[in-house]
Amino acid sequence: MSELRWLDVLAQLYPDAACELNHQSPFELLISVILSAQTTDKAVNLVTPALFQLAPTPFAMATAPIEDLEDALKQLGLFRTKAKNIKATAQLIVEQFDGQVPRTRKQLMTLPGVGRKTANVVLSVAFDIPAVPVDTHVERIAKRLGLAKEADSVVAVEKKLQRKIPRDLWNVSHHQMIHFGRYFCTAQNPHCNACLLTNECKYFRKLQQNKRKIRP
Template sequence: MTTAEKSARRFARETPLGRTRRARKIDRILTEVYPHARCELDFENPFQLLVATVLSAQTTDIRVNLVTPELFAAFPDSRALAAAPVEEVEQIIRSTGFYRAKARNIVALAQELVERFDGEVPDRMADLITLPGTGRKTAHVVLGNAFDQPGVTVDTHVSRLAQRFAFTGATDPVKIEHDIAALFPRRDLTMLSHRLIFHGRRICHARRPACGACPVAALCPSFGIGELDPDAARSLLKYEMAPGAAKQGQSPTEPGVQR
């Protein structure tokens, strides 16, 4: 029996209460490991965060943070962006990929804000998800980080880790969101999302997780699916945890991560 099979078997008969206790212990450990966990998109207000999050699809936070200063200098609020020539917006955001569709979306989004919400970003999920380019994931980013309304942001990292940690057996993002939310106090959900994203970016990678260097290995039903050798696992760590990162002066909030 492989290590991964043994790990899965160990938690196969876990009770709902046991799962909740284990999930919260994982979060407590991740809180210690990632004290700087936060939204890594730069923003000054809800409008900037909403636009930046729409732009972050299929690109990195670093890339978005490189283009938004110019974008917001040219179009500082929803009224300015609503009146912007789409071609001009395309040129500014070109490096984010899928720039034509993104330009159309953020201009249309701004127009909707002006026409329906007096230029302001709404603070309700039901309203946010009606805006162009905005689904539940984007809405939770905005609600949690701009309006202090906690929620689970189910991006690729959160989805992957929720399944590996056996927080859920679902693949549908809405079901994953609800399954995770059932395990934690609501007030913790936004920061929990950040910590899961940080862990997914740095250690629990999609293709080759660094199991041998994972601080929650003893609590993980998927332990053993990745690299087990401690030295080899440490070589897989990313960003500020990567070997030599401290010597290079890499900041804990530098990752370029595709959403």
């Protein structure tokens, strides 16, 4: 069986998988990804229209009163911290990067609220630079399918996926993994009974072994 069958299956399930954060520019994407920490893309999409109307550019966000940013974000958890981070990020973009979202991971990670995953999303989605952002879904799928070990760190999972997935598929396959994790191989009650990947799945094998053990 091909080592990459799992990729084919995900590609067939989600041929059009794409970023679910609404955005019109690299700046809007960057801000949306920062806001998506510990909340859903859906919740972020509800607040960003008003936010981007108030502050559509790095300069406008950098100079907007913090109370106005907080007000636009108040439906989100941690909205005060997030307002502070996006304002500081916009200020740095204006001061250090000439008002343009930077295009390297190293530079992106100097921005407040931007970790490795956020930087990878921006590289991949905004600039089409190959990257493998590892969020909770990607990490879970990689570990369940045995593409990474249970104890692996997020960075280790990223490196392993980069080795296993052809580089020209990194950008599309991470969206397919997110969709699969969000809607099918969910954290609780994954749809194993309808899954085409049971043969590849370490997690499924373990479940079956445990069932056999507890049978009288």
